[in-house]
Amino acid sequence: MSGLKPAKIGIRGRIFQIVFESDTPLGKGFDLLLVALIFFSVIVIMLDSVQEYHQRFGAIFFYAEWTITLLFTIELGLRIYCLEKPQVYLKSFYGIIDVLAVLPTWLALVIPGAQTLIVLRLLRTLRLFRVLEMMALVGQGKLLLGALQRSRDQILLFLFTVLMLVIVFSSMLYLIEPRESGFTSIPKSIYWGIVTLTTVGYGDVVPVTPLGQLISVMIMLSGYSIIALPAGVFSAEVIRTLREERYSDEACPGCGVHQHEYDALYCKRCGTWLDEECTAPDTPVKPARKKRGK
Numbered sequence: 001m002s003g004l005k006p007a008k009i010g011i012r013g014r015i016f017q018i019v020f021e022s023d024t025p026l027g028k029g030f031d032l033l034l035v036a037l038i039f040f041s042v043i044v045i046m047l048d049s050v051q052e053y054h055q056r057f058g059a060i061f062f063y064a065e066w067t068i069t070l071l072f073t074i075e076l077g078l079r080i081y082c083l084e085k086p087q088v089y090l091k092s093f094y095g096i097i098d099v100l101a102v103l104p105t106w107l108a109l110v111i112p113g114a115q116t117l118i119v120l121r122l123l124r125t126l127r128l129f130r131v132l133e134m135m136a137l138v139g140q141g142k143l144l145l146g147a148l149q150r151s152r153d154q155i156l157l158f159l160f161t162v163l164m165l166v167i168v169f170s171s172m173l174y175l176i177e178p179r180e181s182g183f184t185s186i187p188k189s190i191y192w193g194i195v196t197l198t199t200v201g202y203g204d205v206v207p208v209t210p211l212g213q214l215i216s217v218m219i220m221l222s223g224y225s226i227i228a229l230p231a232g233v234f235s236a237e238v239i240r241t242l243r244e245e246r247y248s249d250e251a252c253p254g255c256g257v258h259q260h261e262y263d264a265l266y267c268k269r270c271g272t273w274l275d276e277e278c279t280a281p282d283t284p285v286k287p288a289r290k291k292r293g294k
Contacts, residue, residue: 177207
């Protein structure tokens with residue numbers, strides 16, 4: 001975890017290596033044990049929510065959860081103890097998640113039902129990406145996030161347009177339909193419009209007039225045609241990002257065509273050698289293949 005430093009060399013530095021570093025045998029074992037406890041704790045909470053299991057094994061679940069909570073509390077204390085600046089860790093993403101992992105059980109002493117928030121502990125399993133050396137997946141996640149950010153304006157414009165259409169059609173249904181059919185207010189009509197547009201159709205609010213049913217058909221057909229639009233915009237941004245990572249913007253010195261792969265040696269259209277150091281593109285000797293930088 002970058003930005004965190006041990007308090008000093010000695011026992012606190014050794015604790016830091018175990019609880020924060022996963023590139024050592026002890027550190028990796030500690031993180032794997034921690035992840036196992038997290039899954040076990042979530043399973044206990046889910047089973048305890050089943051009334052039959054709660055009646056039969058409620059006491060076992062109770063003591064098991066408190067035991068795990070005490071272990072997590074000790075672990076959090078060790079993380080704070082071994083750091084030079086604990087406030088940096090507590091303000092970080094993992095620090096907040098670690099605090100939320102122990103807070104619900106303690107809150108349950110004064111707020112009944114708060115222990116159900118323990119499922120937030122599942123977020124701590126994100127450490128598996130570091131422990132199992134799967135950081136490449138994080139890079140792919142950043143690619144998707146970047147594509148989503150670049151398509152944000154188009155998606156927001158699309159959602160705003162859809163919202164306006166829903167409000168207009170829903171207001172029309174509020175004026176057309178009798179109150180007995182469920183359209184008792186414009187907000188209730190908007191709820192019906194969103195449910196209809198997304199083709200969910202709960203059936204709790206249903207138009208009964210022919211004109212209202214015609215508008216419903218129009219909204220449902222529109223839902224099928226416009227729901228896929230944000231996915232198309234997002235997919236286009238992902239493809240554009242992948243293309244930018246794979247292809248260079250450098251133009252061929254022979255024909256001027258763009259979009260060559262970074263490790264390409266010859267132009268895909270005219271065959272001109274793309275290596276800038278080459279002074280004789282038509283040389284019969286094939287140059288050594290090398291990868292050019294972006």
